[in-house]
Structure formats: structure tokens, C-alpha cells
Amino acid sequence: MTGQRGITLIELMIVVVVIAILAAIAFPSYTEQVNRGRRGEGKTALLKAAQQMERFYTLNNCYPSGTAACSKDPPCGLASTSPTALCAAGILAFSGESAANSWYTISVTVADQAYTLTATPQNFADPKCGTLGLSNTGAKTKTGTDTVANCWAK
Secondary structure (H helix, E strand, C coil): CCCCCCCCHHHHHHHHHHHHHHHHHHHHHHHHHHHHHHHHHHHHHHHHHHHHHHHHHHHHCCCCCCCHHHCCCCCCCCCCCHHHHHHHCCCCCECCCCCCCCCEEEEEEEECCEEEEEEEECCCCCCCCCCEEEECCCCEEECCCCCHHHHHCC
């Protein structure tokens, strides 16, 4: 009796099941690592923006806004809209090299002698951390399901 060559249907199904199990384990881990990398871009953009806001404050004794406490001379007499305030402080409204290639949009809310910077994900979903925030006091926030410490960890 001669031996047959090839694989049986059962052997093929076992290989398919093993590959499916590996994919089910690997894909969520891969997705989380990609999101962590993108989140790093957002955190970096917020920290750079905070530096620019503080630099503006050092030069003008106010944050870029049109509030009563900061309405004496330009550039402090600017409107308090986010794009105007970001532009006045030299901050880009996106996290990457260009708006099209960025994972976050940056916005700012300015009130009297305080601000809150916000990085909102674009073109991807981040259910763990969602929108990231950073205030003038250094307080860090997030809107997702994970903790602030995990979202802002290195």
C-alpha cells in the first residue's frame, strides 16, 4: 500500500482555527499599540501648545484672548475664539506636520488668566482616552473609559 500525499480537510480546518485564534488575540493588541502611538502625537501637541501659551503670557502678561483682564493693547485685545487665540500664540490647530496628516485637532478655551487646551481625535476612534485636555495649571483630562494616569502615561 502506497502512502498518499497532501493534507486532509480536518488538518486544513485545524490550521484555519489556529490562525483565527491568533488573529483574535493579536488584532486588538495591535490596534491598542497604534492608538497609543497616535495618542503620543496628541500629548506632544498639547505640551508644545502649553509652552507657547506660557511664552505668550510671559511676553504679554496675558493669555491670547479678548477678556476684560486682557483687553489693553494688541495682541492681548484678540477675540477669544480658539483659532484666533491659537494663531496669536503661534500654535497649530492640528497635531502633525499638516492638517491632513494629523491624528488630533487642537483647540483652546481661554478665560481671564486661565486656559484649557484640547486635543480631539480625528480619523480614528480612541474609546479608551477620547479627547485629551491640558490646563494652565497642568491638570490633565480625558473623556474616554480609561484613567487619566493611563492615558497620560508614557
